[in-house]
Amino acid sequence: xxxxxxKAPYDLPDVSxxxxxxxxxxxxxxxxxxxxxxLAGHRVTIGSRKxxxxxxxxxxxxxxxxxxxxxxxxxxxxxxxxSDVVIVAVPWEGHKATLESLRAELAGKxxxxxxxxxxxxxGKGAFALPVEEGSAAEQAAAVLPGSRxxxxxxxxxxxxxxxxxxxxxxLDVLVLGDDREATDLVQxxxxxxxxxxxxxxxxxxxxxxxxALTANLISINRRYKxxxxxxxxxx
Amino acid sequence: xxxxxxKAPYDLPDVSxxxxxxxxxxxxxxxxxxxxxxLAGHRVTIGSRKxxxxxxxxxxxxxxxxxxxxxxxxxxxxxxxxSDVVIVAVPWEGHKATLESLRAELAGKxxxxxxxxxxxxxGKGAFALPVEEGSAAEQAAAVLPGSRxxxxxxxxxxxxxxxxxxxxxxLDVLVLGDDREATDLVQxxxxxxxxxxxxxxxxxxxxxxxxALTANLISINRRYKxxxxxxxxxx
Numbered sequence: 420x421x422x423x424x425x426k427a428p429y430d431l432p433d434v435s436x437x438x439x440x441x442x443x444x445x446x447x448x449x450x451x452x453x454x455x456x457x458l459a460g461h462r463v464t465i466g467s468r469k470x471x472x473x474x475x476x477x478x479x480x481x482x483x484x485x486x487x488x489x490x491x492x493x494x495x496x497x498x499x500x501x502s503d504v505v506i507v508a509v510p511w512e513g514h515k516a517t518l519e520s521l522r523a524e525l526a527g528k529x530x531x532x533x534x535x536x537x538x539x540x541x542g543k544g545a546f547a548l549p550v551e552e553g554s555a556a557e558q559a560a561a562v563l564p565g566s567r568x569x570x571x572x573x574x575x576x577x578x579x580x581x582x583x584x585x586x587x588x589x590l591d592v593l594v595l596g597d598d599r600e601a602t603d604l605v606q607x608x609x610x611x612x613x614x615x616x617x618x619x620x621x622x623x624x625x626x627x628x629x630x631a632l633t634a635n636l637i638s639i640n641r642r643y644k645x646x647x648x649x650x651x652x653x654x
Numbered sequence: 655x656x657x658x659x660x661k662a663p664y665d666l667p668d669v670s671x672x673x674x675x676x677x678x679x680x681x682x683x684x685x686x687x688x689x690x691x692x693l694a695g696h697r698v699t700i701g702s703r704k705x706x707x708x709x710x711x712x713x714x715x716x717x718x719x720x721x722x723x724x725x726x727x728x729x730x731x732x733x734x735x736x737s738d739v740v741i742v743a744v745p746w747e748g749h750k751a752t753l754e755s756l757r758a759e760l761a762g763k764x765x766x767x768x769x770x771x772x773x774x775x776x777g778k779g780a781f782a783l784p785v786e787e788g789s790a791a792e793q794a795a796a797v798l799p800g801s802r803x804x805x806x807x808x809x810x811x812x813x814x815x816x817x818x819x820x821x822x823x824x825l826d827v828l829v830l831g832d833d834r835e836a837t838d839l840v841q842x843x844x845x846x847x848x849x850x851x852x853x854x855x856x857x858x859x860x861x862x863x864x865x866a867l868t869a870n871l872i873s874i875n876r877r878y879k880x881x882x883x884x885x886x887x888x889x
Contacts, residue, residue: 547860621874634863650884651882
């Protein structure tokens with residue numbers, strides 16, 4: 420057991436200097452996370468297939484009251500290769516192909532997958548799609564054997580992340596992975612956003628239900644007209 | 655849309671007079687729920703394959719400081735047929751066969767399934783088992799077409815339920831089902847246990863991940879030496 424593993428579970432590293440790349444940062448979820456991490460002082464690079472789209476999303480965020488935020492845009496390979504930690508927020512449809520194309524740039528890095536493979540049907544609502552590897556996060560781990568893949572940030576509301584009137588988010592981020600140093604680091608990153616807390620949530624083979632749970636949160640939001648989040652009690 | 659469906663989601667029925675049968679009430683989870691519902695004033699019948707085992711579990715609960723609790727024991731068919739609401743807390747291995755054998759007694763009733771189909775492996779910990787019907791709750795619904803099957807109480811700690819020093823439970827019970835009157839009723843039942851709140855959690859086709867999430871809670875408990883529960887924020 421390494422020194423890191425002997426540490427108490429609440430003793431998390433200082434991650435304040437880390438830069439963050441966000442693949443799929445032009446979507447609401449990625450853009451929202453980009454905004455919150457930049458507000459917390461992290462240098463953020465929004466990645467997209469096209470540099471202009473990435474730059475436009477970055478310009479959106481640095482306009483208005485958020486002027487001066489440390490956000491820039493780049494093509495996905497540059498966003499991945501030039502950042503300490505890379506968040507995957509691409510649509511599920513493009514998940515596997517995007518990651519396969521970035522294997523070299525993502526090697527050795529902590530890759531945080533927050534993709535929820537969900538389908539929607541009228542009258543049925545949201546439901547989990549079957550994933551051959553078990554979950555989006557396990558697919559990422561299979562495609563990126565040289566990266567340290569972590570699953571996190573599945574349940575954060577893109578709407579709240581982007582809302583300029585919302586100062587803090589009232590939820591715990593479940594962080595899953597097989598590498599404790601990496602889960603600790605991502606838990607610490609979650610804690611950089613006011614109101615959020617990173618809580619260890621299990622190993623990657625239990626990621627499916629965390630992704631799928633987003634379908635339940637969508638139902639809850641609909642029933643209660645809410646932006647539901649989860650808190651873990653007794654932790 | 656019926657009158658019931660137009661109600662606000664927080665407007666739950668009075669369930670104080672309902673009697674509760676618990677199949678598998680001799681296990682820790684069922685016994686713990688029996689204890690808490692009896693403490694809340696419900697007449698509870700613990701069911702088991704053998705009447706003597708059911709009676710022994712009931713005697714356990716009514717001994718000591720809980721003397722006088724309205725708990726009795728009976729064979730499963732009597733526990734099912736003689737109660738207003740029936741909770742299924744049997745081991746996953748016997749789930750399908752037990753329910754098939756009680757189809758007549760459970761017809762027309764609200765059946766609350768709280769079974770978590772989990773496996774355990776050394777070095778891997780807990781993980782969700784595949785279920786042909788999608789989840790234990792959907793299996794119950796398939797086996798019991800004449801009952802109103804609801805999924806709930808998956809994440810309550812049997813240890814805390816049985817602990818005489820624990821007055822309240824700090825968690826929300828996610829209640830899933832396709833029949834709003836029945837989910838409302840089970841939400842109200844959850845609210846009878848101090849500290850618990852019943853929150854609508856989606857339709858039955860999204861029950862799998864709620865059952866499977868118990869594996870993550872086991873990992874969380876292990877990491878933090880806790881009895882973790884979930885709270886839903888903004889609801």
